[in-house]
Amino acid sequence: xxxxxxxxxxxxxxxxxxxxxxxxxxxxxxxxxxxxxxxxxxxxxxxxxxxxxxxxxxxxxxxxxxxxxxxxxxxxxxxxxxxxxxxxxxxxxxxxxxxxxxxxxxxxxxxxxxxxxxxxxxxxxxxxxxxxxxxxxxxxxxxxxxxxxxxxxxxxxxxx
Numbered sequence: 001x002x003x004x005x006x007x008x009x010x011x012x013x014x015x016x017x018x019x020x021x022x023x024x025x026x027x028x029x030x031x032x033x034x035x036x037x038x039x040x041x042x043x044x045x046x047x048x049x050x051x052x053x054x055x056x057x058x059x060x061x062x063x064x065x066x067x068x069x070x071x072x073x074x075x076x077x078x079x080x081x082x083x084x085x086x087x088x089x090x091x092x093x094x095x096x097x098x099x100x101x102x103x104x105x106x107x108x109x110x111x112x113x114x115x116x117x118x119x120x121x122x123x124x125x126x127x128x129x130x131x132x133x134x135x136x137x138x139x140x141x142x143x144x145x146x147x148x149x150x151x152x153x154x155x156x157x158x159x160x
Contacts, residue, residue, distance in 0.1 A: 002025070002052075002054060005049075005050030005053050006049045007050075009050035010050075016051075016057045020059045020060050022060050022061040022063070022119045022151075023057055023060055023061070023062050023063070024063050024112065024115040025054060025062065025064045025065070026067060026075065026108060027064065027065070027066050028066070028067050028070045028072060028075070058151065059151050060151050061119075061149070062148070062151075063146065063147075063148050064148075064149075065144055065145070065146050066144060066146075066147075067104050067107070067108065067143070068093075068096075068142060068143060069093045069094065069096030069104060069143065070093065070101060070108075071091035071093050073091055074091070074101045074105060075108060080105050100143070103143065104143055107139060107144060114126045114130055115130060
């Protein structure tokens with residue numbers, strides 16, 4: 001969605017600008033990675049070139065969570081359990097250690113659960129959890145950042 005918007009564009013029937021469902025989007029580490037992606041290719045391939053999906057997602061609530069110290073494999077519980085020390089070191093972000101990765105993974109799970117409870121079960125306390133600051137939810141400093149963008153509401157007359 002973020003790094004390969006061309007795949008979304010190529011699908012044809014997926015139109016983020018028309019989506020009305022809420023979206024929880026996790027990302028990791030350095031937000032500049034998106035800008036550096038062309039350095040890894042000889043010209044951007046078709047699956048990279050396309051409109052920004054997250055910017056187009058305006059008719060559904062969007063919650064973007066940036067996990068500051070997580071490497072990509074650490075989002076998977078399978079890799080969390082079986083990653084050897086050498087592989088962990090190869091993926092390590094700054095000085096975030098294995099304990100930090102475990103804490104970050106637990107936060108991803110917690111915020112996913114609260115998001116699902118808020119939007120699928122219409123749980124007001126889960127929605128409130130997502131809206132209060134990270135420190136009040138027990139999130140340690142320098143672990144994550146959250147941005148929230150509520151859906152733009154369109155009138156029925158305009159939708160016709």
